[in-house]
Amino acid sequence: MLRHALPRAVPVCLVFLLSACGHEEPAQISISPAMVEQPQPSALASQSYPGEVRARFDPQLAFRIGGKVTRRLVDEGERVKANQPLAELDPQDVRLQLEATRAQVAAGQANLNLVRAERDRYKTLLDRQMVSRSQFDNAENLYRSGEARLQQLKAEQDVASNQASYAVLRAPQDGVIAQRQVEVGQVVAAGQTVFTLAADGEREVLISLPEQAFGRFKIG
Template sequence: MLRLVRAGAVLYLVLLSSCGGEAPPSPPPPEVRVVTAKAQSIENISEVPGRVQAIRTSQVRARVDGIVERRLYSEGSDVKAGQTLFQIDPREYRANVSAVSATLTRNQATAANARQDVERYEGLVKEQAISQQEFDAAMARLRTAEADVAQTEAQLESARLNLSYTAVTAPIDGQAGRAQVTEGALVSASSATLLTTIEQLDPIYVNFSQSSAYLLAIRQEIAAGTLKVPELGKVGVTLLLEDGSTYPHAGHLDFLDLSIDQATGTAAVRAEFPNPEQILLPGQFVRARIEAGFRPHGFWIPQRAVLLTPTGASVLIVAEGDTIAARPVKLGEERGGRWVVLEGLKNGDRIVVDGIQKVQPGAHVRVVSADQPAAGAAKPAEH
């Protein structure tokens, strides 16, 4: 029995010595997939909401008192400048024109008679057949008669002008809106009764605004040379309509306000678009994509490579020796699942895009290009 216990102890010691002689192998470094940063020219696109506005708006108002006899256009139709829209009862104004015309004829006759008197008196006063005082009185009558003629001519012109105002015409080409008065309505020149509104829709404006912080950042980038921006009239703009479709005609910026609205902290910006099909209507909501230049040395990186925290954005870089390092970056716009990186990267940086959850800064990793399949991935079937 004692021999069996000793043999078991010897066997235990042999097994123990064989296990403790070599440490277990360490796990392999985690695998990460990377993309290599490469500077390229990137368009600077800003997307903002906007509202459509007619390029010209004219309020058609009454310029004489009277009763509206007829409406001579179809509401909502296109009208031409000079086209008659409303007819106000003209009879009173025609009578006034006739009365002033008669007065003018009488005054012209008086002036003609006074002129003949002066012509006769000129010879008589030289011969001293009449006194100088009589000649001066004849000259005064002539000047008075001529002044009456001039005054009456002005009154006749005014009367004819008021008569022309009874035919209310369109001041501009455009689309006439709903009539604000009906036949039989009394309109007034003193209160400038609104009859209708005309809006010119081709071309058309889109108004939007940019924050002062955004404009300041743009100016700083332009000064630093990291952003190249064309002239204002050459900045292209495209529109996204409410249904998500793209407006078929491209526009351009034509106005940038140089002051900041104190209430909103924004600057007014306006773009002009062709609108031949009248797809855009005043008051319509759109989204404007402003193509404000390009960055000659920007970087595109996949959205999943960016770590967003309350303190900012960062990426993981594979540094020398295949170790992980965190790098803070400044982001631009996000487009198509990718971020534009404005600052923090340089050419050749290896950016971790897959395997971020498995590593920490300082850890050693095994690097796989994003174009290569990961370890253990199924190979494509051969045909």
């Protein structure tokens, strides 16, 4: 009996062992914590800011005398050359003033000629002892006063002549008209801005930066 039962007992034991192995607990895997760092943008990364390139020198152009604008020869955005006419004032007033000073100079010259001749005549009479020294001195003083008056009138004529040329506004140097601030028919005062010139030459860049970006930039 024992000889026949042994072969059947072996498979039963194998099944039992396989079944026991199928119910083993899974092995536990330990997980270690890790630090994750958020990547930051590179300092050399490209960034864009609004800005403009403009002339380093932008003089404001104005007439040296006041008057009524009769001609405007250029407009915004136009390129101009040094000494090019830009605008003109009514020349009538300055022309009349110049003519008046010329007339005054002519009258002053005529008066000087007269007192010079009178002075010379008194000098001759003084040499002949036909007039007193005080009479000659009076004639001499009139001559010197006439001479000084003529010099003053000539200076006023030069001023009037310059003012006549000031009726034409000219570009001081090459550049582009950046702004125009007058119209034909407008009356302007001496020194009132008529044009703004973006002068040729050096340029500068104006950039709008947020406050937090100031530390990343420097001049140079």
